[in-house]
Amino acid sequence: MSRANHMTVIPFGGLGNRLRVLNSAFFLSRDIGADVELVWFVKPELNSELGDMFAATGFEYFPMSRWKRALLKPFLKHIYIQKYESTYRRFLRLFYDQVYFDNDLTVRSPSQLRAEIAQHGRVLIATCYQFYDFENFDNLVVQPQLRQRIDALTARFDRNTVGVHIRRTDHTALIKASPVELFTDRMKQLEGEDPDVKFFLATDDASLKTALREQFGQRLITQDIPLSRATAEGMQGAVVDIYALSQTKKIICTTRSSFAQMAALIGAEKEIIEVC
Structure with a gap:
């Protein structure tokens, strides 16, 4: 051959x-x-x-x-x-x-x-599709300056921190299929089950960060930078979000998002809480 x-x-x-x-x-x-x-x-x-x-x-x-x-x-x-x-x-x-x-x-x-x-x-x-099998993304090594940012962000995590990924700004079909209430309902459910729960929110919507911070207060952890795909700074922030999500044990998300799929395939196995 x-x-x-x-x-x-x-x-x-x-x-x-x-x-x-x-x-x-x-x-x-x-x-x-x-x-x-x-x-x-x-x-x-x-x-x-x-x-x-x-x-x-x-x-x-x-x-x-x-x-x-x-x-x-x-x-x-x-x-x-x-x-x-x-x-x-x-x-x-x-x-x-x-x-x-x-x-x-x-x-x-x-x-x-x-x-x-x-x-x-x-x-x-x-x-844009996966076409061959691989187990994870652990072969990728982020740039040292981004690793420092990831480590600083995840230093605020503990064993009760749950990841939440909500994509909003540029995926019309995904937004329609997964309204914010589906995510916040799951967050409230976990809040009721665990008084010590925290949430790490990864989203490209700044207004959503503000709204959920008002709703969940000190329980919510997030980056305070714009995550626009159109800027190098925004893309570096997206890498930080993915790797921070990957260090939570549970992720509330829709697996229709390749961003969430990637986070799930970095590091240890995680529980995926699918919203739709």
Whole structure:
């Protein structure tokens, strides 16, 4: 059997989406003996380079050259690929032996995908979905300055601290399916069961932080910085939130969010309290 020797990987979406694509590629490359070329676009939905957030990934890869990435950035947009998939596929097959987009990956099992890709020398994968199995995100190492912030924040935690993740500002379907009351009802329930309970709130909505602080008072722990995807500061704050969530033993969330999924897969096993 011939082996794939080169996979070009383009992760789309926000931080959780991109990192599950990245880990899928890393663990697949390990199993088939391929190298990984990473195309990491800095865009409004994630305005930060990978290296500004993570000091190491635990796997070897090489970034696409800056000039080539700059040429591709206006052209390779997720929304365009979804709309004109066949056109993109025909063009990209001029440069790659096989091309995989969202629809290709969702209909293939990891074993099917592994067998297929192992037959090709040059493969392009452009998606926002996990496409290969991995156990956790423990291979990722955050930058030291972010680790300091995580440690300072979680020093306020104790064994009674419960994580809460509520995404609000940019995911209309998720907001509609999971109103805030679903989260606060679970928080009140835990408050009634445990008089010492605390909550760490991770959210991208500043007004929600204020409202829940008024409701839960000193029980509520949160970061007091904007968490906009459109700024490098906001993305670094998002990394701090994910890793702080990962150090709680319970997380109230919807697992439809890749942010919460990632937090659940860092460190020790956690109880997930699903709201919808």
